[in-house]
Amino acid sequence: MDGRLIYLMGPSGSGKDSLIEAARAPLQAINCEVVRRVITRSAESLGEDAIGVSREEFARRKEEGDFALCWHANGLDYGIPVVIDQWLKEGRDVLINGSRGHLAQALRRYPALMPILLTVKEDVLRERLLRRGRESRVEIEARLRRNELFTAEASVGETPIHRLDNSGELSATVANLLKLLQVSATPDQT
Numbered sequence: 233m234d235g236r237l238i239y240l241m242g243p244s245g246s247g248k249d250s251l252i253e254a255a256r257a258p259l260q261a262i263n264c265e266v267v268r269r270v271i272t273r274s275a276e277s278l279g280e281d282a283i284g285v286s287r288e289e290f291a292r293r294k295e296e297g298d299f300a301l302c303w304h305a306n307g308l309d310y311g312i313p314v315v316i317d318q319w320l321k322e323g324r325d326v327l328i329n330g331s332r333g334h335l336a337q338a339l340r341r342y343p344a345l346m347p348i349l350l351t352v353k354e355d356v357l358r359e360r361l362l363r364r365g366r367e368s369r370v371e372i373e374a375r376l377r378r379n380e381l382f383t384a385e386a387s388v389g390e391t392p393i394h395r396l397d398n399s400g401e402l403s404a405t406v407a408n409l410l411k412l413l414q415v416s417a418t419p420d421q422t
């Protein structure tokens with residue numbers, strides 16, 4: 233049986249990168265791979281375990297079919313390496329850091345994907361972005377405005393969107409993520 237594609241998404245600053253880092257070892261322990269994204273962001277400002285490339289290099293890789301999924305957001309290009317298809321075929325779960333804006337297209341290629349929306353209380357979000365200090369004030373405002381584009385849908389078509397709150401301790405969010413993955417992996421016994 234193919235593995236599951238777990239599509240983690242959420243507003244900028246909600247804690248996707250932090251969660252992925254903190255959950256890396258426990259995810260590995262349950263046979264869930266975390267893929268490194270390819271991003272047109274300089275190495276110094278990557279801020280996550282991603283591969284930074286130039287726009288030209290990104291376009292070349294895209295042209296050569298290196299990406300299973302790719303999108304453009306916040307002035308950057310993001311690519312998910314096609315190796316995930318191999319992992320899924322081998323029955324391994326794969327977690328990716330996805331985009332809310334790209335969810336519908338991602339579902340077209342992976343109809344069985346599991347969307348997880350990381351949420352955080354409004355007031356905490358701005359504070360976290362400012363504290364992270366990776367973007368300028370202008371870029372932070374643009375990211376906050378981008379949130380208005382996304383409504384809090386409970387599902388996309390037939391696919392439910394699982395919500396995971398990260399307003400509290402990161403360790404609690406890690407535990408809840410693992411619980412969610414275990415619960416949804418268990419066949420319905422009823």
Ligand SMILES: Nc1ncnc2c1ncn2[C@@H]1O[C@H](COP(=O)(O)OP(=O)(O)O)[C@@H](O)[C@H]1O
Nearest residue numbers: 244245246247248249250360364398400401402
């Ligand atoms: N549960 C948490 N409690 C406190 N700070 C957090 C928590 N999760 C993330 N952060 C902090 O919030 C900021 C944004 O987190 P980050 O993982 O970069 O978010 P994203 O990848 O979603 O943009 C970082 O400075 C990070 O250290």
Ligand SMILES: O=P(O)(O)OC[C@H]1O[C@H](OP(=O)(O)OP(=O)(O)O)[C@H](O)[C@@H]1O
Nearest residue numbers: 242243244245305310329330331332333
């Ligand atoms: O459609 P959206 O849900 O708004 O997502 C747009 C992009 O922003 C995030 O990336 P990135 O890690 O570069 O941004 P962040 O760290 O500021 O969240 C996310 O992973 C997407 O690649």
